[in-house]
Amino acid sequence: MSSLPVLLVFFQTRKMDFVSKKWINTLIFCLFFIGAGCTSVEKKIYVHLNKTIPCVRLLNATHQIGCQSSLSGNVGVLHVLESEENLDWVLRTGPNPPYMVILEYQLFSRSIMMKLKNGSRRVAGVAVVAPNANPVEGFSPHTSCPNENTGVYSESYSPSMAHCNVTTWNPFGNGLSYEEYDFPIFSMKDDNETQLIRQCYMDHNRWVNGSTPQYPLCAMQLNSHMYAVTDTITCMRRNEISDKFSLNTAHEFVCDPLGDYNVWAATKPLNDTAKGHKMSESVVIAAARLDSRSFFYDVAPGAQSAASGLIALLAAAHALRNATQDTSLNRTILYTFFQGETFDYIGSSRMVYDMENQQFVVDLDNVHSLLEVGQVGLQANSRLWLHSDPVSRRNASVNDEVKTLVENLQSSVMGLNVSLGEPDFSQPLPPSSFQRFLRSRPIPGIVIEDHQSAFSNRFYESMYDNADYLSVSYPQNMTQEEQLEFVTETAKALAEVATVVARALYKQAGGEQSRLSTINADARIVNYILYSFLVQSNNTWLQQMVTSASSLKNRPTNFYVGVENQLSEPTHLVEHLLANLTGSVVNVTQDDCQNQRENEKDSETKHLYKYMWVQGAARPNSTEREGFCVRSTTHRSKALSPAFELREYTSKDYSTWTESRWKSNFKGRVFLVASHELEMLTLGVGVGVLVTSLLLTYIISSKADILFSSQREPTNATY
Numbered sequence: 001m002s003s004l005p006v007l008l009v010f011f012q013t014r015k016m017d018f019v020s021k022k023w024i025n026t027l028i029f030c031l032f033f034i035g036a037g038c039t040s041v042e043k044k045i046y047v048h049l050n051k052t053i054p055c056v057r058l059l060n061a062t063h064q065i066g067c068q069s070s071l072s073g074n075v076g077v078l079h080v081l082e083s084e085e086n087l088d089w090v091l092r093t094g095p096n097p098p099y100m101v102i103l104e105y106q107l108f109s110r111s112i113m114m115k116l117k118n119g120s121r122r123v124a125g126v127a128v129v130a131p132n133a134n135p136v137e138g139f140s141p142h143t144s145c146p147n148e149n150t151g152v153y154s155e156s157y158s159p160s161m162a163h164c165n166v167t168t169w170n171p172f173g174n175g176l177s178y179e180e181y182d183f184p185i186f187s188m189k190d191d192n193e194t195q196l197i198r199q200c201y202m203d204h205n206r207w208v209n210g211s212t213p214q215y216p217l218c219a220m221q222l223n224s225h226m227y228a229v230t231d232t233i234t235c236m237r238r239n240e241i242s243d244k245f246s247l248n249t250a251h252e253f254v255c256d257p258l259g260d261y262n263v264w265a266a267t268k269p270l271n272d273t274a275k276g277h278k279m280s281e282s283v284v285i286a287a288a289r290l291d292s293r294s295f296f297y298d299v300a301p302g303a304q305s306a307a308s309g310l311i312a313l314l315a316a317a318h319a320l321r322n323a324t325q326d327t328s329l330n331r332t333i334l335y336t337f338f339q340g341e342t343f344d345y346i347g348s349s350r351m352v353y354d355m356e357n358q359q360f361v362v363d364l365d366n367v368h369s370l371l372e373v374g375q376v377g378l379q380a381n382s383r384l385w386l387h388s389d390p391v392s393r394r395n396a397s398v399n400d401e402v403k404t405l406v407e408n409l410q411s412s413v414m415g416l417n418v419s420l421g422e423p424d425f426s427q428p429l430p431p432s433s434f435q436r437f438l439r440s441r442p443i444p445g446i447v448i449e450d451h452q453s454a455f456s457n458r459f460y461e462s463m464y465d466n467a468d469y470l471s472v473s474y475p476q477n478m479t480q481e482e483q484l485e486f487v488t489e490t491a492k493a494l495a496e497v498a499t500v501v502a503r504a505l506y507k508q509a510g511g512e513q514s515r516l517s518t519i520n521a522d523a524r525i526v527n528y529i530l531y532s533f534l535v536q537s538n539n540t541w542l543q544q545m546v547t548s549a550s551s552l553k554n555r556p557t558n559f560y561v562g563v564e565n566q567l568s569e570p571t572h573l574v575e576h577l578l579a580n581l582t583g584s585v586v587n588v589t590q591d592d593c594q595n596q597r598e599n600e601k602d603s604e605t606k607h608l609y610k611y612m613w614v615q616g617a618a619r620p621n622s623t624e625r626e627g628f629c630v631r632s633t634t635h636r637s638k639a640l641s642p643a644f645e646l647r648e649y650t651s652k653d654y655s656t657w658t659e660s661r662w663k664s665n666f667k668g669r670v671f672l673v674a675s676h677e678l679e680m681l682t683l684g685v686g687v688g689v690l691v692t693s694l695l696l697t698y699i700i701s702s703k704a705d706i707l708f709s710s711q712r713e714p715t716n717a718t719y
Contacts, residue, residue, distance in 0.1 A: 049193055049668035052127070055185040056297040057226040057660040059235055059255060060344075061650045064228070065177070068660075069125065069184040073223030073667065076100035076124025080201045084112055091119040095212055098124035100220040102197060105131045108139075110174040117181055125184040125222045127197075127668070132190055134468050138458030141295040144173035146461075150344040150655065152435040153428055158391045161428040169430055171454050177295050177461070184222040186668055187296045187463070197670055204672065215675035223667040228255035228660035233649040235658055255658040256563035259640035260339040262347045263290070263575045265317070265582050265633045266361075267324040267333040267509070269608035272635055276358030282331040283362050284508050286501070287348075287372040287433050288313040289341040290570045292559035294463040301466040302559035303534055304457045308377040308470065308494065310337055310574060311529045315498035315521040316373075316505065318581035323506055323519055330510030331368055335582070337574050338433045339639035340561040342461065344655035347639035348433035352440050353654075360637065364437075369401055370445035371505060372434045375457055376497045377470050377490070378450050383419050384497065385452045389429050392442035401444030405508060409446065412503035412516060416496045423452050430455075448501070467534035467556065484531055484539055491527035498526060529577065533557045537573060544617050544625075545580045546573075563659050564640055575634060579612050583632025586611075593629035610634050 057066035076098040079090055084107065090099045101116060101123060108128045116123050145164035153162040160166070188194050200218035207213060228235040235255035242252045270278070288309040292302025301307075317335050324333065340346025354360040355367075376384065386406055393399040410420055429435055432447045450456055459465040467473070471490050474483045498521035506519055528541045538552035546552065551572055562568040588598055593613040596606035609631045616626040643654040650656070674682075700707060 046669045046671045047193075047196060049186075049188065049670065051189045051191065051193060052222075052666065052668040053187045053296045053299055054222075054224040054666045055181070055295055056224065056662065057228060058258075059228055059230070059232045059658045059660065061232055061652075061656040063180070063231055064660075065180050066226075066660075067181040067183065067185045067224065068226035068662075069222055069224045071225050071663065073221045073225070074098075074100075074124040074184055075219055075221045075673075077673065078102060078197065078201045078205050078218045078220050078670070080198060080206075081107055081112075083107075087112065087115055089207065091115065091122055094122070096217060097122040100124045100222070101126045102201070103128045105129060105135060110176055113176055113179070113181075117179065120182045123183055125186070125220070126181075127186050127188050127220065127222070129190050129194055130187050130463060134459070134464045134466070138172035139464060140170055140172040140174065140458070140460040140462050141176035142170055142173045142293075142461035143175045143178055144168050144170045146170055146173075146342075146431040147344055147435075149652070150349070150436075151429075151431060152389070152391075152438040157439075158428070161391075166426070166428055167430075167453050169455055170460050172458055172460065177293070184224045185295075186222055186224070186666075187299065188668075200670060200672075215678065216672040218670065219673040220668065220670050223663075225663040226660040227662060228658065232656045232658045235660070236644075236649050253661060255660050257640060257644045258340055258343050258561050258655070258657040258659055259346055259564040259638070259644075260290075260561055260566070260568045260571050261636040262339055262351060262639045263337040263571060263578060264635055264637060265335045265578050267320065267329065267582075267633075269633050270332070270361045271607050272361050273607045275360060277363045278361075278366055281362060281366045282368045283334045283366045284331050284368055284505060285334050285336055285370040285437075286313060286316070286505055287336045287338060287370060288374075289433060290337045290339040290347070290559070290574060291342050291561045291568075292465065293342050293461050293561075294465075296463060298558055298560065299463045300461075300558050300560040301463065301534065301556050302461075303465050303467055303470045303472070304375050304377040305460055305465055306559050306570070307530075307533045307557075308375055309373040310570075311526060311533065312376050312494050312498045312501060313337070313373045314529055314574070314577055314581060315495060315526045316502035317578065318525055319498060319502040319519050319521040320506060321582050323511065323515060324509075327511060327515070329506075331508070333505050333509050334362070335578065337571075337578070339568070339571055340641075340655070341433055343561065343657040344641075345433060345436045346561065346641050346655045346657070348436040349654055350639055350642060351637065352436050353642040354637065356440060361635075364441060364443075367437070367443055369405055369508060370434055370437060370443055371405065371501070371508065372432050372445065372447045373497075373501055374430065374432060374447055374449040375455065376448060376450050376494070377457070378493050378497070382417050382493065382496075383421055383450070384500070385449050386420055386422050387427070387429050387432075387447040387449055388422075388445065389434075389438055390425055390427070392438055392444075393425075395442050398442050398444050402446065405444060405446050405504070408507040409448075409500065409504040411507065411513065412500045415517065416499060418496050418500055420500075421452065427453065448497075467530075470530075470534065472530055472534050480536075480539065483535070484528065484541060485524075487523050487527045488530070491530050492523050494530070495521040495523035495526045525581070532573065532577075533570075537569070540618075542573070542577075543615060545614055546576045547612065547614055549615065561639075564644075571636070575636065576612070576614070579610065579630050579632040579634040580614070583612075583630045583634065586629050586631045588629050590627065590629070605631075608633070 055067035077096045079099045080102040148163050204218040205213050239253045292300045292306040338347030355363045388402050434445045437443050503516045503519050532542045536554050538554050543549045557569050593611045596611050612630045616628050618625050641655040643651040643656050
């Protein structure tokens with residue numbers, strides 16, 4: 001093949017007759033045919049893995065975590081690890097390193113992963129087989145003390161409670177997500193592709209009765225090369241250099257700050273253009289988090305850790321819509337959904353920062369109290385726990401307000417199958433957004449959780465924190481529409497939690513006790529939201545509430561925060577849901593709606609409301625939809641760490657997490673690899689063929705006048 005271009009150049013430099021040109025055309029056609037056939041040859045050599053999910057690299061002020069491959073991908077001989085004792089083959093005795101280790105989910109543990117990490121010279125990568133059903137035992141790759149360095153408890157604020165000294169909140173946390181690995185780690189579904197890999201290993205690589213496996217051996221290549229290295233300071237400096245000196249308009253950045261948007265709405269319109277303190281305005285913040293994560297990129301189901309709380313708050317906001325519109329309350333309820341809380345409280349720290357610097361619609365002086373809805377999936381029983389901060393409650397006025405909030409919550413459970421309890425007074429707050437407000441000043445507040453001390457969530461921040469774990473399941477043979485209408489027990493339980501939250505907020509905002517019994521969350525609405533987040537967002541109910549169905553997915557929502565300037569799935573969905581559940585339909589044209597106005601003369605309401613033109617329901621026997629305009633107080637605000645605004649990349653006060661950029665797409669493939677000796681022999685033969693073809697080309701070129709001579713007429717011939 002390598003001599004053919006030389007021959008082509010030789011032939012095309014000479015004047016040839018018709019027959020010679022015909023042969024050249026035939027040769028070019030053959031070359032084209034051979035090139036086109038390369039694809040089919042490649043398919044015969046490689047089996048590409050289509051359902052793999054990688055671990056990626058993240059960085060902060062001090063170090064990097066996660067995984068990466070070499071630039072061209074890591075290649076290793078397959079080894080299916082059958083037990084921890086079998087590790088010796090990979091790390092010491094196996095004759096064909098490096099190895100690509102296949103781990104069943106039971107063996108994806110800290111002890112095994114640390115041994116593989118420490119023996120990384122003999123390890124090319126790891127592929128974890130994700131089970132089709134959740135494991136029985138607990139598993140959390142997060143730390144045992146989430147966000148321990150950026151909460152309120154520190155050396156200057158109750159040191160005895162810092163670093164989870166009193167309570168280990170996440171006892172199943174093994175910290176795998178916060179380790180650095182010098183090799184790629186991918187997750188694979190347990191399906192036909194995985195079975196093919198196992199069979200390939202059994203046929204070619206398995207060590208049987210002491211015999212060493214013979215070539216060809218089954219091998220795997222994993223490609224997940226990352227561009228950023230060391231820490232956030234280094235990668236942001238490289239970004240700045242690229243931004244300043246790059247001749248390419250598409251700057252070659254190596255990392256991006258983690259971040260997105262918070263979503264908020266108020267029970268009465270607040271002028272979003274007038275930032276800072278609002279005179280005579282008192283606000284009760286109702287908060288929930290928007291994000292979660294797992295060890296693997298793009299898989300963050302967050303059913304208990306994130307979805308349970310935000311769904312309960314969305315349902316509570318819907319339950320309060322009529323009550324807050326019919327009654328003038330003394331205080332405004334501010335529904336807030338914080339993004340990026342998994343990574344050192346990105347969203348809540350940014351909102352507090354903006355309030356302190358008069359960059360938000362209200363400031364901290366306007367905040368009366370805070371009620372946060374945390375993990376409320378009620379796994380163990382129907383008991384909710386009301387957590388408060390024992391340090392700020394030493395202040396008499398704060399303590400009195402906290403007691404009032406507790407009383408409001410306790411008065412809200414009448415007629416419900418929910419009971420409330422308070423942990424011991426000496427117990428600190430669990431990891432929560434409320435801690436970031438307390439870092440600024442003592443604010444009365446309660447965090448509602450379904451655990452008294454340590455998390456009841458056995459799969460905190462893992463891929464197993466999914467719909468199955470929350471018992472969101474449906475009878476067999478149901479259609480999508482039937483599942484959507486089937487109200488699960490989980491939906492009923494969360495509806496009761498939402499009712500408690502709604503009633504307590506109403507009471508805290510100054511509402512009358514006599515109206516509490518009329519405030520009830522709708523279990524059907526809760527079921528719709530559960531289905532949309534934990535099963536698939538692309539359903540007939542949610543299609544009516546969004547501006548475009550193209551944003552909806554046929555899979556569970558990914559609760560990973562993502563990077564700056566890329567709107568994440570949960571933020572997009574919560575923004576639309578909050579607008580529809582708390583807003584009202586207004587009779588305006590699509591043009592006026594999309595231009596944020598009631599009519600052409602209206603230039604004021606856009607400062608108070610947000611207008612959203614949504615698809616609406618499909619007409620009978622038609623694909624056309626009856627769209628309408630929703631007016632609400634729903635807004636977004638930045639959820640980007642102040643560290644990046646201040647360019648303080650070594651900050652100890654704010655999140656400094658960034659995500660590395662990577663080379664193209666993540667890839668995995670399986671193939672048979674020959675022995676090193678055979679590869680050298682093949683290379684030698686190839687070089688020999690090349691040299692021979694070059695010699696032939698030289699000989700033919702030197703004898704061209706003889707070999708390709710043809711009778712020609714004399715140059716002085718005349719006619």
